[in-house]
Amino acid sequence: MTEPIISVRDLRREFVVRSPAGRLRRTRTVVAAVDGLSFDLEAGSAVGYIGANGAGKSTTIKMLTGILVPTAGTVRTCGLEPIRRRRELARQIGVVFGQRSQLWWDLPLRESFRTLAAIHRLPTASWPARRDELVERLDLGSFMDTPVRQLSLGQRIRGEIAAALLHSPPLLILDEPTIGLDVLSKERLRVFLAEQRALHGTTLLLTTHDMDDVQRLTERIIVVDHGRCVYDGTLTGLVARVGAERVMAVDLAEPVTSLGEISGTRTVAVESDGLRHRLAFAPERTTAGAILEALGRRAQVRDLAIEEPDIEDVVRRLYLSQTRTPRSPSP
Numbered sequence: 422m423t424e425p426i427i428s429v430r431d432l433r434r435e436f437v438v439r440s441p442a443g444r445l446r447r448t449r450t451v452v453a454a455v456d457g458l459s460f461d462l463e464a465g466s467a468v469g470y471i472g473a474n475g476a477g478k479s480t481t482i483k484m485l486t487g488i489l490v491p492t493a494g495t496v497r498t499c500g501l502e503p504i505r506r507r508r509e510l511a512r513q514i515g516v517v518f519g520q521r522s523q524l525w526w527d528l529p530l531r532e533s534f535r536t537l538a539a540i541h542r543l544p545t546a547s548w549p550a551r552r553d554e555l556v557e558r559l560d561l562g563s564f565m566d567t568p569v570r571q572l573s574l575g576q577r578i579r580g581e582i583a584a585a586l587l588h589s590p591p592l593l594i595l596d597e598p599t600i601g602l603d604v605l606s607k608e609r610l611r612v613f614l615a616e617q618r619a620l621h622g623t624t625l626l627l628t629t630h631d632m633d634d635v636q637r638l639t640e641r642i643i644v645v646d647h648g649r650c651v652y653d654g655t656l657t658g659l660v661a662r663v664g665a666e667r668v669m670a671v672d673l674a675e676p677v678t679s680l681g682e683i684s685g686t687r688t689v690a691v692e693s694d695g696l697r698h699r700l701a702f703a704p705e706r707t708t709a710g711a712i713l714e715a716l717g718r719r720a721q722v723r724d725l726a727i728e729e730p731d732i733e734d735v736v737r738r739l740y741l742s743q744t745r746t747p748r749s750p751s752p
């Protein structure tokens with residue numbers, strides 16, 4: 422069996438937090454941001470790393486990429502120990518933090534790419550072709566010569582992703598890549614990332630609060646809570662486990678006051694004077710196909726849309742279902 426591209430064992434990272442206690446004294450509390458995490462990622466896989474604010478996602482990513490030293494446990498990324506082999510690792514991974522720029526603020530992208538090509542020692546004969554491919558696929562052409570600080574958020578993120586992929590790393594780590602982007606920009610980014618995976622077999626690890634990112638880009642999710650893994654599996658499995666519901670919104674040709682009892686569903690709303698009905702259903706109890714069939718016997722369906730459960734809600738339900746032993750901070 423080939424070595425996993427990421428391997429984490431009993432990983433722990435503590436932070437010392439000092440807070441005022443009285444006029445002159447300060448208390449010192451040790452907080453475990455990551456608390457005994459273990460998982461492997463196979464090369465070529467696409468994994469969503471999910472959790473509420475403060476669950477420990479960014480801290481994990483910083484340890485995977487050699488920015489933070491673990492307090493205990495082991496990490497191997499691309500077969501390397503990130504802290505000791507940080508420079509070698511930089512040639513094998515691409516990292517994008519949606520909320521923090523990795524680019525040179527005063528330089529245009531064209532200059533940044535040139536600098537990155539020199540840093541990664543990319544062959545002069547081949548890297549411009551890769552740059553041109555990224556410029557084309559990410560539509561960067563119109564702002565390649567604009568300083569990064571003048572770019573819109575969507576333009577900057579596209580630039581960040583191109584910069585992270587210029588050296589064609591086998592592993593791409595994205596921390597909230599779509600945060601703050603409009604619907605269209607998010608969609609374009611997802612199409613691009615899916616395409617890169619298909620073309621180059623790039624392994625993808627991403628943190629996100631967006632359900633559409635998870636659905637469109639990943640096939641496995643790892644959920645963390647207080648620095649511990651609380652779920653590792655498919656999104657469908659997680660949705661079923663917490664009993665989260667999907668909603669089918671159907672538009673009818675003629676208004677209907679009530680559709681009556683449809684097995685496995687409950688009506689959450691009747692809108693537009695009976696022309697639109699919204700039915701919630703648990704995927705483990707029935708399917709969209711079965712509902713549609715039942716609907717077809719009662720009314721003429723013009724259009725339909727399925728609304729997926731909100732990821733925050735799924736994660737909250739998972740957290741609530743945990744029988745957690747409360748963590749006591751060490752003094």
Ligand SMILES: Nc1ncnc2c1ncn2[C@@H]1O[C@H](COP(=O)(O)OP(=O)(O)OP(=O)(O)O)[C@@H](O)[C@H]1O
Pocket residue numbers: 436437438452453454472473474475476477478479480481
């Ligand atoms: N440098 C630091 N000093 C002290 N505490 C820290 C530090 N960095 C992170 N923490 C704490 O560690 C915990 C985990 O933080 P982390 O940033 O990893 O969470 P996250 O899951 O990425 O959250 P978010 O979704 O908000 O980005 C939080 O309680 C945070 O306050």
